[in-house]
Structures are given as C-alpha cells and as structure tokens.
Amino acid sequence: MRLSKLNSYNLASTAHLSLEMLMSALKPTSNTTTNTLDKFTQSMPVVATNASNAPDSLSTFQHSFGQFLRHQQLTNVLTSTTALATETKVTADSEIGSEFTSATTANSTRVTQLYQSLVFNNIRSFIDKCFPVCQTLISDSHWQQVSEQFFLNHPCHSPYFTEINQSFVDYLSLPKTLSALSLPPYFAELAHYEWMELLVDTYPDFKAISTEPDQLTLNPTLQNLHYQWPVHEINADNHSVSEQDSFFLIYRACEEVQFMQINAVTHALLDFIDQHDPVLPNQSNQLLESFAHHLGYADTQVIVDFGLPLLQQLTEQQVLITTSESTQNKIIEHLKAPS
Numbered sequence: 001m002r003l004s005k006l007n008s009y010n011l012a013s014t015a016h017l018s019l020e021m022l023m024s025a026l027k028p029t030s031n032t033t034t035n036t037l038d039k040f041t042q043s044m045p046v047v048a049t050n051a052s053n054a055p056d057s058l059s060t061f062q063h064s065f066g067q068f069l070r071h072q073q074l075t076n077v078l079t080s081t082t083a084l085a086t087e088t089k090v091t092a093d094s095e096i097g098s099e100f101t102s103a104t105t106a107n108s109t110r111v112t113q114l115y116q117s118l119v120f121n122n123i124r125s126f127i128d129k130c131f132p133v134c135q136t137l138i139s140d141s142h143w144q145q146v147s148e149q150f151f152l153n154h155p156c157h158s159p160y161f162t163e164i165n166q167s168f169v170d171y172l173s174l175p176k177t178l179s180a181l182s183l184p185p186y187f188a189e190l191a192h193y194e195w196m197e198l199l200v201d202t203y204p205d206f207k208a209i210s211t212e213p214d215q216l217t218l219n220p221t222l223q224n225l226h227y228q229w230p231v232h233e234i235n236a237d238n239h240s241v242s243e244q245d246s247f248f249l250i251y252r253a254c255e256e257v258q259f260m261q262i263n264a265v266t267h268a269l270l271d272f273i274d275q276h277d278p279v280l281p282n283q284s285n286q287l288l289e290s291f292a293h294h295l296g297y298a299d300t301q302v303i304v305d306f307g308l309p310l311l312q313q314l315t316e317q318q319v320l321i322t323t324s325e326s327t328q329n330k331i332i333e334h335l336k337a338p339s
Contacts, residue, residue, distance in 0.1 A: 068112070070151065070152050070153075119151075120147075120148075120151050122161070123147070123150075123151055123164055124147050124151075126161060126162075126164045126165060127147055127150070127164065127165065127168055130165040130168075130194060130195055130198050131165075131168070131191055131194050131195070132194070133190060133194055133234065133235060133236075134187065134190055134191050134194060136235065136236040137184070137187070137190075137234070137235075137236060137239050138183070142182070145181070146181050146183070149181060150167075150168055150171050153171075154167060154168075154170070154171040162202065165195050165198060166195065166199075168191065168195075169188070169191050169192050169195050172187060172188040172191050173188045173192075184239065185229075186228075186229035186231065186234060186241065189227045189228065189229050189231050190229070190231045190234055192227075193225070193227065193231040193232070193248075196223050196225065196250045197250065197257055197259075199223075200221050200223060200250050200251060200252050200257050201252065201257050203220070203221045203252060215278040215279065215280060215322060216278055216279040216280075216281065216311075216315060216320040216321065216322050217277050217278040217279070217320065217321060217322070218270070218273060218274060218277055218319070218320060218321075219251045219252070219253065219318055219319055219320070219321050221251045221252040222249060222250075222251040222270075222319060223248075223249065223250040223251065224249060224267060224270045224271060224274070225247065225248045225249070225250065226245065226246070226247050226267055227245075227246045227247075227248070228243055228244075228245060228246075229241060229243055229244065229246065230244045230246045231246060232246065232248070232259075232261065245264065246261070247261065247262045247263060247264060247266070247267040248260065248261055248262065249262055249270075249319060251318075251319060253317065253318035253319075254318070258317070258318075260317070260319075265306065266310060268291075268295065269291055269307065269310070270314075270319070272290075272291050272294055273287075273320075276290075279311070279320065284307070284308060284311055285304055285308075287307075288300070288303050288304045288307035288308070289303070289304060291303060291307065292304075
C-alpha cells in the first residue's frame with residue numbers, strides 16, 4: 001500500500017474543487033537510571049495475577065501509570081503552564097485510582113518527577129526537531145505550553161517514538177485545539193506540512209512496483225497535498241497570511257525529499273490516477289479523456305493537450321515511476337510523440 005493512501009491530507013477534497021478553479025489552473029506553474037527506578041517500583045503495590053489476566057492487567061497498569069505521570073504536579077519538572085495547566089489538571093484520586101496514591105510520598109514523588117521529566121524531555125526533543133518553522137512563529141514559553149498540553153492531554157496510541165510527531169499533528173488538528181492554545185488558524189496545516197518531510201524521508205526504501213515493463217505507477221512515497229493556507233510561504237518574517245488553496249507534491253527521488261508546487265488540475269489528475277493505477281502509456285489519451293469526463297469538462301482535447309506533457313514531466317521527475325531507467329526513458333519518448 002502506498003504511503004499517500006495511508007497519509008493523505010486533503011482538507012478540501014478534489015470533489016469539492018470547483019470546475020472554475022480546476023480550469024483556471026491550466027497554466028504553467030513553477031517547482032518549487034535503573035537503580036532509581038528500582039527504588040520506585042519497590043514502593044508500588046504488587047498485585048497478584050495469573051496467566052489468564054496478565055495481559056489485561058499489564059495494559060491497565062500501563063495506561064494508569066501513563067496517566068499518573070501526565071497529571072502529577074508539574075513543579076520543578078515542567079515549566080509553569082499556569083492557566084492552561086489549571087484547566088486540564090486531573091487529580092490522582094479522581095482519575096488515576098487509589099493504587100497510585102500511595103506512591104506520592106516525598107521520596108516516590110521525587111522519583112516520579114524524575115521519570116516524568118525524562119519522558120517529557122524525550123517527547124519534546126522529537127517535536128522540536130520536526131517542527132522548526134512552527135517554533136519560530138510563537139515565543140519559547142508559548143511553545144513550551146503547547147508541548148506540555150500535548151503531553152498532558154493527547155492519547156498517543158503508537159509505541160514508537162518516531163510516530164510522536166504524527167500524534168502532535170493529530171492533536172493540533174482536533175476541533176478547538178488551536179483556539180484553546182491561542183495558535184493561528186493555519187498552525188495545524190503548517191505542522192502537517194513540516195511533518196510530511198520527515199515522513200517521506202524516513203519511508204523504507206522501495207522498488208518500482210509495476211508488474212509490466214511498460215506500465216507507470218505513482219511513486220510509493222508520494223504525498224499529493226491540498227492545504228487551505230499557503231504553508232510554504234509562512235515563516236517568522238511572514239506569518240500574517242490569508243487563506244489560499246495551495247497544492248504540493250512531496251515525495252522521495254534520487255534519495256532526497258522533493259517538493260513541488262502544483263495546480264488544482266494536476267492535484268486532481270494524480271488523485272484520478274491513484275484510483276486507476278497503473279498507467280499504460282499507449283492509453284494515455286484514453287486516460288486523459290476519462291479524466292475530462294470525470295471533471296465534467298466537455299472539451300476533452302483541452303485536457304489531453306494539457307495532460308500529455310504533464311505526464312511526461314511527472315515521469316521525468318519520478319512522480320510516476322516504472323521498473324527500469326531504460327523503460328522510463330522509452331515511456332518519456334512515447335509521451336513526447338504526437339498523438
């Protein structure tokens with residue numbers, strides 16, 4: 001399964017793109033420490049279990065302990081979150097359970113604060129590295145508050161540290177999160193745009209998956225993205241932007257992450273190809289005519305004339321790939337030839 005199918009981000013889907021927007025886009029565009037923990041566990045109650053209930057008990061313990069770490073007093077562990085922390089703080093007695101209240105002695109509290117600090121600092125380090133532009137848009141103290149609220153309130157379901165960044169993006173995308181954290185309305189899309197680079201860069205190596213030598217298929221790492229904000233223009237010096245539909249391809253080719261700004265028609269065509277993959281070069285005209293009918297556009301020749309050189313360009317830039325370089329070059333030449 002291709003990465004783009006798992007992680008598509010399309011706040012305004014192709015189905016909602018007006019025909020006027022699509023056709024107005026028919027213009028050229030540019031590319032663009034063990035001992036300490038042992039002491040702590042000795043202070044924790046030991047619950048007898050057996051093989052039949054061990055997995056469930058372990059899962060319950062892990063969940064409860066995670067909540068305990070999230071909602072312990074943050075003094076000297078995290079910096080103050082003042083009003084934000086007050087709004088979301090949950091007491092150990094009400095939410096965590098009495099099995100953990102005995103662990104809040106002076107000694108065990110110090111140990112849990114140490115453990116909490118280690119966990120938070122690890123999470124924070126991943127977030128800092130993945131979202132450098134987002135950080136520059138707000139103050140250091142505000143960024144710390146955002147990180148703390150994510151740590152306190154968002155349930156991360158994956159056990160992998162490398163997926164923390166995806167959870168952070170999911171958290172920012174929740175309704176009312178941006179307003180509650182006093183973040184600009186484009187912040188979630190910008191965070192997603194930054195995360196895409198890391199996701200594509202860390203995607204496992206792949207081989208072309210066409211089953212026939214004369215077939216083209218979408219690059220497995222391809223992200224065909226549609227944002228409602230011009231995320232590529234946002235930075236510390238330019239953060240007052242207006243809503244504007246923006247389309248991008250992010251994918252890996254020649255062992256590097258590639259960014260390409262595209263228009264609405266190219267976005268829609270690649271979405272159409274995704275549903276009809278693979279592409280047979282000798283049927284390119286039929287594909288483009290079907291695409292025109294899909295758009296509800298009567299003059300199919302306009303789409304064909306626009307689409308053939310576009311397919312050639314996408315093949316040259318490895319957005320569309322095949323099984324070998326020689327085949328790739330042959331298909332490019334075929335697409336260049338007049339129909």
